[in-house]
Every structure is written in structure tokens, then in C-alpha cells.
Amino acid sequence: xxxxxxVETAAEKxxxxxxxxxxxxxxxxxxxxxxxxxxxxxxGGFCHLYIGQEASAVGSIAALDLKKDYVITAxxxxxxxxxxxxxxxxxxxELYGRETGCSRGKGGSMHLFDVEKHFxxxxxxxxxxxxxxxxxxxxxxxxxxxxxxxxYFGDGAIHQGSFHESLNxxxxxxxxxxxxxxxxxxxxxTDFKRVSAVEDFSVMGASYGIEGKQxxxxxxxxxxxxxxxxVAKTRKDRIPSFIEIRTYRYKGHxxxxxxxxxxxxxxxxxxxxxxxxxxxxxxxxxxxxxxxxYKKLDTEIRAICEESVKFAEESPEPGLNALYxxxxx
Amino acid sequence: xxxxxxxxxLRQAMDEEMARxxxxxxxxxxxAQYNGAYKxxxxxxxxxxPKRVIDTPISEEGxxxxxxxxxxxxxxxxxxxxxxxxxxxxxxxxxxxxxxxRYMSGGQFTCPVVFRGPNGPAEYLSSQHSQALQAIxxxxxxxxxxAPSTAYDAKGMLKMAIxxxxxxxxxxxxxxxxxxxxxxxxxxxxxxxxxxxxxxxTDVTIVGFSKPMQAVEAAAKQLEKQGVNAExxxxxxxxxxxxxxxxxxxxKTNRCVVVxxxxxxxxxxxxLAWLVSKNCFDWLDAPVEVVSGEDVPMPYNHKLELAAQPSxxxxxxxxxxxxxxxxxxxxxxxxx
Numbered sequence: 001x002x003x004x005x006x007v008e009t010a011a012e013k014x015x016x017x018x019x020x021x022x023x024x025x026x027x028x029x030x031x032x033x034x035x036x037x038x039x040x041x042x043x044g045g046f047c048h049l050y051i052g053q054e055a056s057a058v059g060s061i062a063a064l065d066l067k068k069d070y071v072i073t074a075x076x077x078x079x080x081x082x083x084x085x086x087x088x089x090x091x092x093x094e095l096y097g098r099e100t101g102c103s104r105g106k107g108g109s110m111h112l113f114d115v116e117k118h119f120x121x122x123x124x125x126x127x128x129x130x131x132x133x134x135x136x137x138x139x140x141x142x143x144x145x146x147x148x149x150x151x152y153f154g155d156g157a158i159h160q161g162s163f164h165e166s167l168n169x170x171x172x173x174x175x176x177x178x179x180x181x182x183x184x185x186x187x188x189x190t191d192f193k194r195v196s197a198v199e200d201f202s203v204m205g206a207s208y209g210i211e212g213k214q215x216x217x218x219x220x221x222x223x224x225x226x227x228x229x230x231v232a233k234t235r236k237d238r239i240p241s242f243i244e245i246r247t248y249r250y251k252g253h254x255x256x257x258x259x260x261x262x263x264x265x266x267x268x269x270x271x272x273x274x275x276x277x278x279x280x281x282x283x284x285x286x287x288x289x290x291x292x293x294y295k296k297l298d299t300e301i302r303a304i305c306e307e308s309v310k311f312a313e314e315s316p317e318p319g320l321n322a323l324y325x326x327x328x329x
Numbered sequence: 330x331x332x333x334x335x336x337x338x339l340r341q342a343m344d345e346e347m348a349r350x351x352x353x354x355x356x357x358x359x360x361a362q363y364n365g366a367y368k369x370x371x372x373x374x375x376x377x378x379p380k381r382v383i384d385t386p387i388s389e390e391g392x393x394x395x396x397x398x399x400x401x402x403x404x405x406x407x408x409x410x411x412x413x414x415x416x417x418x419x420x421x422x423x424x425x426x427x428x429x430x431r432y433m434s435g436g437q438f439t440c441p442v443v444f445r446g447p448n449g450p451a452e453y454l455s456s457q458h459s460q461a462l463q464a465i466x467x468x469x470x471x472x473x474x475x476a477p478s479t480a481y482d483a484k485g486m487l488k489m490a491i492x493x494x495x496x497x498x499x500x501x502x503x504x505x506x507x508x509x510x511x512x513x514x515x516x517x518x519x520x521x522x523x524x525x526x527x528x529x530x531t532d533v534t535i536v537g538f539s540k541p542m543q544a545v546e547a548a549a550k551q552l553e554k555q556g557v558n559a560e561x562x563x564x565x566x567x568x569x570x571x572x573x574x575x576x577x578x579x580x581k582t583n584r585c586v587v588v589x590x591x592x593x594x595x596x597x598x599x600x601l602a603w604l605v606s607k608n609c610f611d612w613l614d615a616p617v618e619v620v621s622g623e624d625v626p627m628p629y630n631h632k633l634e635l636a637a638q639p640s641x642x643x644x645x646x647x648x649x650x651x652x653x654x655x656x657x658x659x660x661x662x663x664x665x
Contacts, residue, residue: 070402101435102434102435102437103433103434103435103437104435104436105435106432106433106434106435107433107434107435111433111434113433113434113435113437113438114437115434115437115438120401120402121430121434122434123426124425125421125425125426128394128421128422128425128426129426130394131390131391131392131393131394131395131397131398131422132394132395132397132398132401132426133398134391134394134395134398135394135395135396135397135398135399135400135401135402135406136398136399136401136402137398138395138398138399138404139398139399139402139403139404141380142354142380142381142399142404143403143404161388161390161391162390162391162394162421165386165388165390165391165392166391166394166395168386168388168391169385169386169388169391169392169395172386173383325436326431326432326435326436327431327432327470327471328431328471328473328495329431329439329493329494329495
């Protein structure tokens, strides 16, 4: 594995795998904490958890240079925000609707943004951010920059017109956008196979002359390898690409969904190939990690998540004056 | 001052702003090689090249969103809709993305994009191509909405719109493109939120915007012959709305007619009539009248389509009603 890595030495490889493990664990623990706080009604509204899908954001964003590249996703966005380097405290404060949140408490779970880190959200309308990503690609081309855009969306978004219109224009104008369908196999409660004319999404770019491939989203190293290759090609050749990352969410669509539309056996089969578990065992097998080291990392990350809750709890709510702020410039 | 068409005034505005700022691009159907469906972008492809004047496929949602995305990361796109009727395809992008990104990111983004094209009825185009959609866009906080009625304003306000850091809905009208007006040689801008008093008067305030202003001014001339001295106000922009200019006038004339060619139900006109009724209650000598489009889809037949729109006669009659020169049509609620 890790065929395409730029890493040469064992030390570098270990460093990279540690980063992957750390980021995936951070997403997992952060979201478990979010679910807990949601249960205590500290967080309201829609809250879509990414648990089970961590390898997708972690493996793919690692292929980017966020000084020049961009990330945009839909409303299941906590994981991408964390991997783009957003502070867990600022994200938790946003979930709490506090003034110290990244969006000053006006966006909530679905609308995390960090313009400095080139993380463009956090978008709540299924498929509506795909043209936005394409427009970012147009800016890169117009200004003759070197960047690449990673545009994430779910299997539910792929049948929206916005996806198809975007791919067509990205191709005719040669925009450096990598369209990533994170296929977690359920568009809310609907099995994607029930509502899709094809089951292999890697063909979805074909009618626009865009190359596609399917990647196992439970394996962070495969995601990293494949997305790295695609990003490199997209950057070099200035062409759009399409990747289906086949993944699975352990939780319901949102907090109110008990996910009764799937079997326990199905869920268990994915838990057995849990992305964190696989990487952990692989690293232990290659003597890059010990059980003790893992526990230490986990403890450290749990503390970070606790700290984020403490920060959110202690942060003030926005003043009523904020209501009319930032409607217009 | 040179006499130029609204079409040419708009073209000059885009040309000057594209020359001034290379982040300004024009994107839309037929804008480049065809020089614009209504020739508003004539010559811009030749001057600025295909990287800045971009023909799109017929994908309104897609290219509107692309304009918004490019704006969020620093370009200043002008998105041309061949007509506002087709903007309905793109409305999700405008309302859910352009109007929201700044607010729901806590002020992290600016979205300097202009959406422009012809709005409202032209001639013989029937129901799907004759809609005046200002109420829908004006309803949405996070957007500015401009609707000029002269060549001077068309140029000055479009330049202003392109320089604005907010998303701007810029409403033109097909029948206005050939109208001529004086446009100075030197550069100028027309700010939003400043209504223009087109005609001073003392007896009744007639307020409108965009294409119907021609009928409003003709109505004022007719009223003059009947001994009525009307004050005419052109709003120029709908959001921001220069309420004070209207109140100032109504507090002088004590009577008000609002003209808006859109449908009457929940319209810009009905909203303005409510504002005047509420804020000038003590000054009003008659209920505010609204002259709107009829509450029907637009028919093709010319006689019928004209009957569906505000006209000089309808505006004159409304002014006469608020002056009690004609009987107002009011009946008890339960009387059939």
C-alpha cells in the first residue's frame, strides 16, 4: 500500500500514517461528543454525523496543498472542516450557536466555513454547491493559478441537474475540479440502488468525457493513493475528474433518524472494516504503533474534544445586534 | 452629452468596468460569439477575449452557480440571463447561495456578482416569456435589486452594481433597450437607494420603477391637461428602497399611486403601498392606489396582453380616484 506516496523513508511513512490515524480519531471522537451534546440539547437542528466515513475526508484532503487548493462539501461537513485544519473549539462553538463559532453562531452544523483555510463549507442544499465548486475552478483558470478544487457530495446529490450541468461546463472549459461522490449508500433513508439507473457511479462522468474511478472509502491509504494520483493529474493536465468513494455511515442520516431501513448485519459488516480499526491494526502489524500508543493518542484526542465543549459552554451567545449584521457588506 | 440607447449604455458600463478591473468577467448564453441575444454585449468578446467573455450551454442553474462560486473567491462576474424568465431555473443558486453565503458564514465571504437581463413583458411572448419577477428577488434579504428606467441610470447603476461587493439583481427590459437618453462622456456612477424625482408636482405622487416609468410620465402629462399637477418618482433601485423620498413627496401631495407591472399579490407595489399607508397615514387624504399587471398569466393576443399591463389610462384613472375625481371601487365585504 501507499504506492504513490511522496514519502521515501520509513520515518516519513510513519509520520503520515500517524497523521491519518490522528485525524480520523479526531473526527470520530469529536462527532461522538457532538452526538452526546445533541442528546443533552446543547446542539439543535440538523446534525449529520460522518462517523464511518472518516477515511474519505482524511485520505483525500491529505493530497492537497490548501494554500492554493480548495475544499467544498455539503452538510455532513464536520470531518472535512477538521481535516482542513479548523480548530475543534471553533467548530463546537458553532454547533452550540455561539459567537465564537466559525460562522458566529449563524450557520450551525451544516454551515462551517473557513475562508482563510480555503474551506468553502458547509452547504445545505443537496447538490447546489457543485456549481459553486465549478466556479472556483473557473477562478483558478481565469487567474492562471495552480490550484485544484475538491468538491464532495453524496450519492443523493448525483442525480441533481446541478451535478450534470457542472460536469459539462468543467469539461468544456477544462476546469481543475475533482468531483468526489462520497457514496455512503443511503440518500437519507433511500438505498442509492433504488433511485439510480446505474450502481457503479464511476461511469457518471463518462457522458461528459470525464474519467472516473471507484475507491474503497473504508481504507484511508487507498483513498490517499487514488486521490493523490487524480489530484496530480488534474493539476498537471488542467482537466476535471470524477471519483466515487464507496463508504458507509454508521449513524442515521441525521440525529432524528434511527436508520431502520438497513439491517444490523449490514452495519456490522462495515464496522468490521472500520477505517480506524484497519489502519490501527496495520500500523501495529508494521510496528509503527503499539496498543498503548493508540490509547495514549485516544486519551489526548478525547481531551481535545472535552476542551472544545468547555470552550463552547463558556462562550457567549451572539448579541441581538448580530441579527442584522452580515446580511450585506 | 451624447444620445445613446439603453442597450449601448449597458454595453459601455460593462466595457468600462472590464477595462478597469480584470477580475470582471461576463458569462451567459450567447454573450460572446453571438454578441448577446439582445446585443448588449456587442464587441466585448473581440475586446476582452474568450477567457473573460464566456459562452455557456443552456444551463442556467449551472452557470449562475459558477458565477457565484467565482465571486466567492475573488472574481467579479456579470451573469447574463437571456431573460429573467429563465432565471427561475437558477433561482436556487441565487436565493440559497448568493444571498446566504455571507450571512451564514458570519461575514467571511463577499459575493460580488451581478445577475442581469431583461425582465417583464415585451410583446407577443405569451405566459412563459413575459413575467416581471421583481417581487421574488426583492423578497430576499442578502440581495440588492436595481431597476433603472433611463440610459443614464442604466449605465451609472450597472457600473455601480459591478463594483458592489454584494450580489446584485439588475433588471432591464427588452422594450427599453432601444430607448434613447443622454449619457455623459465622462465617467459617473449612480448610487443605489436614491430615488429620482422626475417631475415636481403638488397634487398627487406617482411612484414606479423600470419600464412603466414611460407610461407614468405620459400619464403625468395627461393629468396636467386635466389640471392635476402630479409629482413623479422613479425608485431606480428596489433594494435598497428609498422610502424617505416617497414619504417626503406624499407628505407634500397627500395622495399616492404606486405603479408596478408585476402581479398585484404580494408585490413590490403592494409592499410600497403598505409602507406609505403606514408611515404617511396622517398625511394621506385618500387610500393609496396600486396600478399593477392583471392577476393572470400573460396572454399572446396583443389586445389582451396590453390589457394585462399598466397603461397610461389606468394610471390616470388611479390618480383621479385618489383625487376623488372618479369614484373609488369599494364595496362592503359581504355584498355580492
